[in-house]
Amino acid sequence: MSSDSLKLYSAIYVALLVAATLNFVLFEAEFLNFTYAQALGGTLVIATVKTLLIVAYFQHLRWENRSLTYVMSLALALTMLLMAAATYSIS
Incomplete structure (x- = not known):
């Protein structure tokens, strides 16, 4: 694995980790005062982004x-x- 691809996959992994953390924060962080509908909408958007990243890079559909x-x-x-x-x- 080349250095460039290692950096790319590491960046995608970190992005997926941040997205998973945001999913948790949307529902559990009471100081943000999100309604259930807002948290659900945000979770669906984040899930779509995560799915696109996984399909494009880890399943190699981008290439x-x-x-x-x-x-x-x-x-x-x-x-x-x-x-x-x-x-x-x-x-």
Whole structure:
């Protein structure tokens, strides 16, 4: 592993660690006075950023052909549609 890639992966690891800490702070830090909806929204944004970092760098999709990225995006979109359909089908 080269020095540049070691620095990159270390920076991503630190970013993921900071994001996980922010998730905790959003719900547990009473001095910030976040409502539950604000904390949940912040957590969802942080989770999206964490997912993108993991997929792009640790699963190496950043260096793959764009067609593979499009297939993965399509799979994600279809999964979201199925989850939405399942949510509305429960009576």
